Amino acid sequence: MEVIVFVKRVPSFEEEEVRIRQDGSTLDLSGIPFRMNDWDSYALEEAVRLVERFGGSVTAVTIGTDEDDEVLRRSIACGAKDGFLIREGAFVEPIRRAGLAKALIEKEGLRFDLILTGVQAEDDQFASFGGILAGLLKIPYAGMVVGIEEALGDSLTVRREIEGGMQERIRISLPCVLSIQTGINQPRYVSIMGIRRASRVERKVIEGGKILSAERSRLRLERFFYPEKKERAKMLEGDLLGVCQGILGILREKGVL
Amino acid sequence: MGAFLACIQCGRCTGACPESGITPLNIRLLMRMRQLGLPIGGSVPWLCTCCGTCTLRCPRDVRPGDELVRIRSGLVEQGDVPASVQKALEHTFVHRNPFGRSRSRRALWVEALPFRVPHVKDTEERRLLFSCCIHAYDERCMKIPTAFATVLAKAQVEFGILYEEETCCGNEVERLGELGLFEELMEELRKTIGKYGVREIICLSPHCMNAFKVHYGLPIPIYHYSQVLARLFDEGLLKAEKGLTAPCCYHDPCFLGKQNRVFEEPRRVLRMVSSELIEFSRSREISLCCEGGGGRMFYDPDFVYERRAEKRILEAETLKGGRIATACPFCLRMLGDAAIEKGIDVVDITEIVLEVL
Numbered sequence: 190m191e192v193i194v195f196v197k198r199v200p201s202f203e204e205e206e207v208r209i210r211q212d213g214s215t216l217d218l219s220g221i222p223f224r225m226n227d228w229d230s231y232a233l234e235e236a237v238r239l240v241e242r243f244g245g246s247v248t249a250v251t252i253g254t255d256e257d258d259e260v261l262r263r264s265i266a267c268g269a270k271d272g273f274l275i276r277e278g279a280f281v282e283p284i285r286r287a288g289l290a291k292a293l294i295e296k297e298g299l300r301f302d303l304i305l306t307g308v309q310a311e312d313d314q315f316a317s318f319g320g321i322l323a324g325l326l327k328i329p330y331a332g333m334v335v336g337i338e339e340a341l342g343d344s345l346t347v348r349r350e351i352e353g354g355m356q357e358r359i360r361i362s363l364p365c366v367l368s369i370q371t372g373i374n375q376p377r378y379v380s381i382m383g384i385r386r387a388s389r390v391e392r393k394v395i396e397g398g399k400i401l402s403a404e405r406s407r408l409r410l411e412r413f414f415y416p417e418k419k420e421r422a423k424m425l426e427g428d429l430l431g432v433c434q435g436i437l438g439i440l441r442e443k444g445v446l
Numbered sequence: 447m448g449a450f451l452a453c454i455q456c457g458r459c460t461g462a463c464p465e466s467g468i469t470p471l472n473i474r475l476l477m478r479m480r481q482l483g484l485p486i487g488g489s490v491p492w493l494c495t496c497c498g499t500c501t502l503r504c505p506r507d508v509r510p511g512d513e514l515v516r517i518r519s520g521l522v523e524q525g526d527v528p529a530s531v532q533k534a535l536e537h538t539f540v541h542r543n544p545f546g547r548s549r550s551r552r553a554l555w556v557e558a559l560p561f562r563v564p565h566v567k568d569t570e571e572r573r574l575l576f577s578c579c580i581h582a583y584d585e586r587c588m589k590i591p592t593a594f595a596t597v598l599a600k601a602q603v604e605f606g607i608l609y610e611e612e613t614c615c616g617n618e619v620e621r622l623g624e625l626g627l628f629e630e631l632m633e634e635l636r637k638t639i640g641k642y643g644v645r646e647i648i649c650l651s652p653h654c655m656n657a658f659k660v661h662y663g664l665p666i667p668i669y670h671y672s673q674v675l676a677r678l679f680d681e682g683l684l685k686a687e688k689g690l691t692a693p694c695c696y697h698d699p700c701f702l703g704k705q706n707r708v709f710e711e712p713r714r715v716l717r718m719v720s721s722e723l724i725e726f727s728r729s730r731e732i733s734l735c736c737e738g739g740g741g742r743m744f745y746d747p748d749f750v751y752e753r754r755a756e757k758r759i760l761e762a763e764t765l766k767g768g769r770i771a772t773a774c775p776f777c778l779r780m781l782g783d784a785a786i787e788k789g790i791d792v793v794d795i796t797e798i799v800l801e802v803l
Contacts, residue, residue, distance in 0.1 A: 201541070204551075205548050220549070220550065220610075222541055378525045378532045378535065378536075380522050380624060380627070381626030383626075384626075385626060
């Protein structure tokens with residue numbers, strides 16, 4: 190099974206205080222560490238596991254700047270055969286990202302049975318790349334995949350997460366695009382020695398502008414801003430007993446107790 | 447040729463191992479499996495606390511503790527690492543501390559001080575006070591650098607810190623077998639230490655001291671803070687002016703005692719500040735490990751057994767020695783957690799010193 194997996198390097202925001210630059214047009218990311226998008230780590234692991242089960246190979250692709258090569262090296266250390274970096278500017282709207290991906294696949298003649306992406310990227314959270322790519326390639330798509338159970342010749346049985354805590358089992362024909370949900374597997378540990386060794390495997394760099402001409406943006410970033418603060422939180426002050434009585438009072442008032 | 451081939455299966459290692467008999471870890475068996483080339487996996491290699499007892503007692507210099515790190519290193523390269531350990535290693539790679547906390551909050555402990563702590567580059571003597579990641583981010587342990595900085599200020603000893611440039615020293619990363627990451631951390635810190643012309647390092651954790659002394663090969667003196675406290679008392683720069691505090695039992699941290707032979711200085715300090723120093727039945731070279739070292743802080747087995755810290759606390763109860771004093775943040779947390787139910791105080795020797803100044 191030939192698998193292409195799309196991975197993205199994102200800022201690690203959980204513990205960091207992200208600042209918006211004064212004019213609102215960019216974020217100040219100085220001093221913020223970067224890592225692979227969490228969803229993509231699961232997609233990558235799933236790709237490697239599929240190839241371990243059914244044979245074939247994994248190709249990792251990322252869209253971004255030279256620094257994003259880090260996620261390609263990590264992918265190769267995890268088990269990918271090779272990697273491609275499509276070099277593009279800072280903000281790339283989802284439809285262009287998918288267009289670039291399609292152009293790369295066609296221009297490089299990449300053979301595939303399956304394309305995996307993460308459900309969404311932690312930074313821009315568009316959650317649309319996989320779906321648009323499937324549309325452009327005119328192949329089927331399934332999102333929120335939490336299990337790949339069976340491969341039967343030209344189709345896969347997969348489990349999807351749906352509302353209400355339910356899952357559904359579907360059969361999807363190959364080739365197809367699946368966006369992978371976290372928790373589908375436990376991504377393996379990738380050692381630093383492994384990442385260093387992966388530096389010796391060639392990663393091709395393709396200029397985005399050369400495979401897909403620049404088009405008029407359909408989506409333009411206007412500004413970043415913090416949501417307006419609302420006075421909904423009530424801080425309870427005083428000694429422990431007073432605070433506890435306060436909480437009990439609120440719970441009674443709201444009918445919880 | 448692997449040193450494990452010299453193992454004669456005498457069992458001195460297993461006989462004193464804190465994990466043997468209560469967990470499936472049997473270090474003698476692991477050496478035999480190495481000799482026979484048998485695969486080793488599962489939870490067993492991650493149970494070791496790297497206390498160093500086996501290596502200390504081995505009559506053939508097999509250094510079973512180091513062999514265990516090689517076993518772990520093989521598993522790390524295969525990606526076969528328990529999830530919680532994996533998280534700690536990944537956090538260390540991305541954030542330069544195993545807790546995944548922001549580097550910008552590394553030196554929050556200085557905010558509790560009534561005076562300003564300079565960056566080491568702005569000091570005359572280039573004496574670096576180095577705190578462990580757990581001092582930087584754990585609320586309980588954060589009190590130790592604050593207390594020690596106060597003591598240094600009272601003794602008028604100049605010192606500086608690295609603020610956001612301080613990173614994990616990598617001691618536990620190395621013991622967990624992630625040798626590539628350890629090398630990366632070591633190279634970075636060596637550069638930072640060199641860049642600022644640091645002439646002396648005082649470590650607040652025996653684990654950091656071990657990394658600097660054993661692995662970094664720095665051409666400058668490295669001290670554990672208990673050694674500095676002992677010297678300051680010897681030189682008369684510190685005095686127990688408020689009289690002596692209640693008796694206490696001293697718990698030897700493994701990376702300070704067994705592995706770096708610092709047994710006397712913490713005891714000397716405690717004799718100068720407390721009315722009585724009580725010894726555990728297992729102390730010094732045979733001290734019972736708290737089970738926090740060697741990455742065990744990040745790995746909790748999924749079976750129930752009597753934790754060594756609980757055993758320690760039960761013994762402390764029979765000794766009626768009041769509180770337990772120690773000189774390592776990992777011991778402080780492990781023993782501290784186990785002591786809550788018994789109502790026994792576990793404190794750092796710096797905190798006792800601060801009470802009497």
